[in-house]
Amino acid sequence: MTSPSNLPPRREAVRLKNARKLSTSSQRWLQRQLNDPYVAAAKARGLRSRAAFKLMELDDKYKLIEQGARVVDLGAAPGGWSQVALERGAAKVIGIDLLEIQPLAGAEFIQGDFLEEGMEARLIEMLGGKADLVLTDMAPNTSGHVATDHLRIMALAETALAFACDILAPNGAFVAKLFQGGAEREMLNTLKARFKQVRHAKPPASRKDSKEMYVVATGFRPE
Incomplete structure (x- = not known):
């Protein structure tokens, strides 16, 4: 397995769209998920979780x-x-x-x-x-x-x-x-x-x- 240190390069920050109906805490969670390199790497490698x-x-x-x-x-x-x-x-x-x-x-x-x-x-x-x-x-x-x-x-x-x-x-x-x-x-x-x-x-x-x-x-x- 590829070393977890070889993560994708950090992308430009992704901003939420159409998030007005979400609570502030939900917006923070989604923003963090969208900009987390481990989340992206887990998805790319077919892993079940960033954990x-x-x-x-x-x-x-x-x-x-x-x-x-x-x-x-x-x-x-x-x-x-x-x-x-x-x-x-x-x-x-x-x-x-x-x-x-x-x-x-x-x-x-x-x-x-x-x-x-x-x-x-x-x-x-x-x-x-x-x-x-x-x-x-x-x-x-x-x-x-x-x-x-x-x-x-x-x-x-x-x-x-x-x-x-x-x-x-x-x-x-x-x-x-x-x-x-x-x-x-x-x-x-x-x-x-x-x-x-x-x-x-x-x-x-x-x-x-x-x-x-x-x-x-x-x-x-x-x-």
């Missing part, structure tokens, strides 16, 4: 997706991260989301909650063994209140981490979205106890005005 570039950039830096890897993608819709995992050599990719995901050759998608009883055993059986990599780009609906939003995404990330620890193979890896501030002490202590290396990263594809960042934990150590 695919975030995983590419994290994988370029940390070498997360090994040839033949078994990958679980939590909150997978619309399938952009699963798509990247397959294109970079994963042998098995299973995505889970509450939303329906359009089929993707080589991947299996489950519409449901990863916290459903028996989901860990189901995934391990589908993968043919424990996972080498657990990914989550999930984020809760934001309220606009910084402290509340931080608590919500931390709770989601901690839940995903607990789930990952149940299905990861020795030396596996875990990647999760957080908001600025990174992993809080309790989660960080768990990460450091269960993984050899824990790092925070903000890939270039993450918008500068976004508070999101990612925790990248590698070298899983089963209890």
Whole structure:
């Protein structure tokens, strides 16, 4: 796959037409989409989302997706991260989301909650063994209140981490979205106890005005 750094040259800014009926927030969102080089590049390459570039950039830096890897993608819709995992050599990719995901050759998608009883055993059986990599780009609906939003995404990330620890193979890896501030002490202590290396990263594809960042934990150590 072409390196995500080789994006199309920045075009002259596109202005919205006939946008008077849209709210101010909708106008801002559309304006940003129209002038985002990652959106244009994702469309040109047949990628399901601009977020695919975030995983590419994290994988370029940390070498997360090994040839033949078994990958679980939590909150997978619309399938952009699963798509990247397959294109970079994963042998098995299973995505889970509450939303329906359009089929993707080589991947299996489950519409449901990863916290459903028996989901860990189901995934391990589908993968043919424990996972080498657990990914989550999930984020809760934001309220606009910084402290509340931080608590919500931390709770989601901690839940995903607990789930990952149940299905990861020795030396596996875990990647999760957080908001600025990174992993809080309790989660960080768990990460450091269960993984050899824990790092925070903000890939270039993450918008500068976004508070999101990612925790990248590698070298899983089963209890």
